[in-house]
Amino acid sequence: xxxxKHPSRDSWKELLKRPQMNNxxxxxxxxxxxxxxxVNGDKAVLSYTEQFDGVSLSALEVSKDEITEALSxxxxxxxxxxxxxxxxxxxFHSEQQFETKEIQTSPGVxxxxxxxxxxxxxxxxPGGNAPLFSTVLMLGIPASIAECKExxxxxxxxxxxxxxPAVLYAAQVAGVHRIFKIGGTQAIAAMAYGTESVPKVYxxxxxxxxxxxxxxxxxxxxxxxxDMPAGxxxxxxxxxxxxxxxxxxxxxxxxxxxxxxxQSILITxxxxxxxxxxxxxxxxxxxxxxxxxxxxxxxxxxxxLVRNLEEAVEMTNEYAPxxxxxxxxxxxxxxxxxxxxxxxxxxxxxPESAGDYASGTNHTLPTNGYAKAYSGVNLDSxxxxxxxxxxxxxxxTNLSNAIILMAENEExxxxxxxxKLRLSEEQEN
Amino acid sequence: xxxxKHPSRDSWKELLKRPQMNNxxxxxxxxxxxxxxxVNGDKAVLSYTEQFDGVSLSALEVSKDEITEALSxxxxxxxxxxxxxxxxxxxFHSEQQFETKEIQTSPGVxxxxxxxxxxxxxxxxPGGNAPLFSTVLMLGIPASIAECKExxxxxxxxxxxxxxPAVLYAAQVAGVHRIFKIGGTQAIAAMAYGTESVPKVYxxxxxxxxxxxxxxxxxxxxxxxxDMPAGxxxxxxxxxxxxxxxxxxxxxxxxxxxxxxxQSILITxxxxxxxxxxxxxxxxxxxxxxxxxxxxxxxxxxxxLVRNLEEAVEMTNEYAPxxxxxxxxxxxxxxxxxxxxxxxxxxxxxPESAGDYASGTNHTLPTNGYAKAYSGVNLDSxxxxxxxxxxxxxxxTNLSNAIILMAENEExxxxxxxxKLRLSEEQEN
Numbered sequence: 001x002x003x004x005k006h007p008s009r010d011s012w013k014e015l016l017k018r019p020q021m022n023n024x025x026x027x028x029x030x031x032x033x034x035x036x037x038x039v040n041g042d043k044a045v046l047s048y049t050e051q052f053d054g055v056s057l058s059a060l061e062v063s064k065d066e067i068t069e070a071l072s073x074x075x076x077x078x079x080x081x082x083x084x085x086x087x088x089x090x091x092f093h094s095e096q097q098f099e100t101k102e103i104q105t106s107p108g109v110x111x112x113x114x115x116x117x118x119x120x121x122x123x124x125x126p127g128g129n130a131p132l133f134s135t136v137l138m139l140g141i142p143a144s145i146a147e148c149k150e151x152x153x154x155x156x157x158x159x160x161x162x163x164x165p166a167v168l169y170a171a172q173v174a175g176v177h178r179i180f181k182i183g184g185t186q187a188i189a190a191m192a193y194g195t196e197s198v199p200k201v202y203x204x205x206x207x208x209x210x211x212x213x214x215x216x217x218x219x220x221x222x223x224x225x226x227d228m229p230a231g232x233x234x235x236x237x238x239x240x241x242x243x244x245x246x247x248x249x250x251x252x253x254x255x256x257x258x259x260x261x262x263q264s265i266l267i268t269x270x271x272x273x274x275x276x277x278x279x280x281x282x283x284x285x286x287x288x289x290x291x292x293x294x295x296x297x298x299x300x301x302x303x304x305l306v307r308n309l310e311e312a313v314e315m316t317n318e319y320a321p322x323x324x325x326x327x328x329x330x331x332x333x334x335x336x337x338x339x340x341x342x343x344x345x346x347x348x349x350x351p352e353s354a355g356d357y358a359s360g361t362n363h364t365l366p367t368n369g370y371a372k373a374y375s376g377v378n379l380d381s382x383x384x385x386x387x388x389x390x391x392x393x394x395x396x397t398n399l400s401n402a403i404i405l406m407a408e409n410e411e412x413x414x415x416x417x418x419x420k421l422r423l424s425e426e427q428e429n
Numbered sequence: 430x431x432x433x434k435h436p437s438r439d440s441w442k443e444l445l446k447r448p449q450m451n452n453x454x455x456x457x458x459x460x461x462x463x464x465x466x467x468v469n470g471d472k473a474v475l476s477y478t479e480q481f482d483g484v485s486l487s488a489l490e491v492s493k494d495e496i497t498e499a500l501s502x503x504x505x506x507x508x509x510x511x512x513x514x515x516x517x518x519x520x521f522h523s524e525q526q527f528e529t530k531e532i533q534t535s536p537g538v539x540x541x542x543x544x545x546x547x548x549x550x551x552x553x554x555p556g557g558n559a560p561l562f563s564t565v566l567m568l569g570i571p572a573s574i575a576e577c578k579e580x581x582x583x584x585x586x587x588x589x590x591x592x593x594p595a596v597l598y599a600a601q602v603a604g605v606h607r608i609f610k611i612g613g614t615q616a617i618a619a620m621a622y623g624t625e626s627v628p629k630v631y632x633x634x635x636x637x638x639x640x641x642x643x644x645x646x647x648x649x650x651x652x653x654x655x656d657m658p659a660g661x662x663x664x665x666x667x668x669x670x671x672x673x674x675x676x677x678x679x680x681x682x683x684x685x686x687x688x689x690x691x692q693s694i695l696i697t698x699x700x701x702x703x704x705x706x707x708x709x710x711x712x713x714x715x716x717x718x719x720x721x722x723x724x725x726x727x728x729x730x731x732x733x734l735v736r737n738l739e740e741a742v743e744m745t746n747e748y749a750p751x752x753x754x755x756x757x758x759x760x761x762x763x764x765x766x767x768x769x770x771x772x773x774x775x776x777x778x779x780p781e782s783a784g785d786y787a788s789g790t791n792h793t794l795p796t797n798g799y800a801k802a803y804s805g806v807n808l809d810s811x812x813x814x815x816x817x818x819x820x821x822x823x824x825x826t827n828l829s830n831a832i833i834l835m836a837e838n839e840e841x842x843x844x845x846x847x848x849k850l851r852l853s854e855e856q857e858n
Contacts (some may be wrong), residue, residue: 023621025670035670077834078834078835078838079744080830080831081830081831081834082831082835083536087535088538091532092532092534092540094822096542101524103520103789105520105789106789109517109783109789111521111789111790113525116767116768118801120802123786129840130838130840130841131839133838134835166588166838186529202802203802219843221453221658222658225803229650229651244851247851250843250847250850251847254841254843256843257841257842257844284843284846288840290840299534332819335817338815340548341535341815342816343815343817343818344431344815344816344818345817346817346818346819347819348851349822349825350820350825351848352844352847353832353836353841353844353845353847353848354820354848355816355818355834356539356832356836357831357832357835357844358831358832359534359818359828360532360535360538360540360818361502370654371815372548372631373631373632373654375813375815376814376815378542378814378816380809380814384800384802384803384804385804385805385807385809386771386773386805387771387805387807388772389773389774389788389789390760390761390776390779391774391779391783391788396783399517400683401506401510401513402510402511402513402787403782403785403786405507405510406507406510406514406562406563407785409507409559409560410562410563411559411719412683412782413716413717413718414679414682414685415782415785417682417683417713417785418676418680418682421675421676422777422780
């Protein structure tokens with residue numbers, strides 16, 4: 001951990017810098033996998049699966065029998081936990097439903113937006129040691145609420161060619177329609193282009209390692225939309241002397257256990273808190289099973305002392321953290337001034353892990369400073385707002401002078417004609 | 430024009446194919462311009478401006494005097510037209526304001542979304558023969574409604590180093606804060622990285638040629654968000670025998686005059702309409718100043734006869750047009766079934782040019798089939814929806830079992846600790 005006290009304004013940029021992501025160096029190798037899958041479909045996917053996942057599959061799609069078998073293996077208590085999370089996520093995202101209002105912008109001119117689900121979406125769930133079934137919920141539930149017609153999921157198989165039961169269970173709960181045992185770049189390629197087994201989708205969601213991220217970026221240049229660029233996960237705690245050192249330490253450690261490139265930052269006005277948090281971290285580290293790994297991740301974590309809360313807020317907005325925990329006495333007032341963050345957690349009893357799993361908010365959030373321009377995944381991510389308009393003859397008459405003058409000033413005569421013609425002819429509406 | 434009658438289902442994909450965009454071939458030359466501006470700032474921008482726009486500028490920013498001078502040159506009638514457009518665009522986009530609702534997802538767990546403007550946005554307006562002042566309104570007005578703190582605009586200067594007065598006027602009307610005389614790739618680079626004169630922005634909007642599009646795509650890989658990928662403009666008219674051939678012809682010609690790569694498509698159930706539209710097009714072409722140019726553009730326009738309206742709707746959803754005009758007797762019913770389109774125009778008195786200029790809807794829309802995954806520009810494009818949550822001790826107690834079980838099943842012990850610790854300590858809230 002690095003302790004930085006009263007950093008000068010002109011050092012902020014350097015101080016708040018993320019570890020550089022160098023996806024570009026991966027682009028050419030990733031591109032060749034994409035091209036191979038585009039041309040050779042399932043055959044290429046199966047061959048990469050053998051090469052990267054070490055298993056030779058007879059079918060890419062998870063069968064009904066496999067799902068039934070997996071469902072029987074889930075601990076009833078975990079089922080209950082997932083059910084509580086599902087209910088809250090469903091509730092929060094359902095409230096995001098868009099209601100169409102027809103607006104008469106001028107007499108006889110009626111315009112409206114309609115939210116229409118993206119027909120085909122693909123969710124990517126990474127493999128690795130732990131099954132990320134919570135992310136299945138976070139992506140699948142809003143897709144189901146939006147009523148996407150085809151929701152598919154790709155996740156790498158294990159060495160036995162199986163998908164973790166908790167992932168299969170969460171997929172059923174979330175309303176995913178089809179599941180494929182495909183990981184990495186080949187999964188992104190299969191969803192972007194379609195293969196014999198895998199339908200092409202219009203938008204791809206989900207986290208992944210640097211190969212998956214590079215693949216998502218490359219396919220987004222031409223073939224398919226993506227949720228957002230991904231980077232290592234990060235948390236900032238903004239605290240004053242009212243914060244509990246043990247809670248702050250636990251939150252910083254939560255982030256650190258995600259990966260060695262995760263960032264945990266404390267920005268505080270209390271020098272005492274920094275000392276206490278340091279002690280607490282060392283103390284809590286002892287109990288963690290992944291202590292060695294977390295210790296490495298903590299190497300680039302920073303505890304920063306600033307002069308006052310205004311400066312803390314300014315620095316936060318400059319950093320634009322993915323997760324922001326505000327542990328100050330008057331946290332609502334501080335929150336009012338937050339401009340750049342992915343998701344904000346208020347007060348001493350609102351740990352990030354609540355939002356990671358069960359409070360109802362989404363945990364797929366912009367990292368790496370992208371919170372300055374991107375929202376986290378929400379119901380909007382699964383729909384498009386299409387505009388409609390209906391104009392009466394009277395309405396068009398009202399607009400006609402404006403349209404004709406503007407079109408002719410832009411040297412677009414046919415645009416002007418389309419109005420003139422309609423109004424010159426004598427006819428019924 | 431190509432006439433296609435009753436195409437078989439398996440020929441649709443080929444039939445509806447867009448002209449291939451090959452931005453990738455431009456990527457390396459565009460990248461070198463981006464890199465040069467990133468490193469050398471204004472100096473590089475000024476040098477490209479001399480090279481590509483043929484003018485040596487002493488300052489990149491448009492001065493107050495230049496704006497005052499330009500404003501005095503605008504025809505009062507054009508001012509009135511722009512004012513009508515402004516009012517309608519403002520009205521339609523204002524109604525898109527998001528209202529925060531606090532949702533109690535479970536007892537003691539309160540979550541909400543808040544729409545926060547993107548602080549710094551950059552608008553790009555291409556140069557060329559005609560000044561695209563309408564696009565200034567379409568991008569600047571929603572940015573102003575969102576209350577973006579810094580709204581800048583780049584547009585190439587003419588040979589005299591000036592910006593067209595109508596663009597400067599529209600920028601004032603729309604609430605743009607600063608205007609720079611920079612075009613092409615160097616404009617995108619300046620806004621993505623910032624230079625001595627140009628502030629770095631977080632999201633770039635606006636149309637452009639293939640260089641601008643390639644530049645936007647490249648900077649979006651790492652440095653900044655963009656509105657959407659752009660391609661040549663397109664219109665589809667979906668019509669039955671109730672359509673007026675002269676109106677349909679005028680709408681197809683409106684699109685054709687945008688560029689030689691524009692697409693105009695008619696999908697209809699009426700064979701007679703196809704004949705009449707063909708005749709009308711030839712007739713109306715005679716009066717157009719850009720007839721020769723429009724004729725070339727019409728070469729890849731298609732008039733397609735299908736069996737019934739269901740098939741017309743299916744083909745439309747497969748094509749996913751940027752603009753869709755529905756000229757059928759019962760157009761509201763047909764519109765209900767449209768899934769993929771950027772903006773939809775209903776009935777005989779709703780030409781695309783109304784939405785292009787003055788009805789209030791936005792004209793920055795997804796082309797090239799991107800309507801399957803992207804919305805057009807709207808107020809959402811200028812904000813992020815940030816989630817907030819506040820949980821009481823009681824609320825966290827309710828969630829605790831779910832969080833702890835799920836975290837431990839994902840092997841994230843510290844996530845679980847962050848909850849356990851908070852609930853184990855005896856303390857005041």
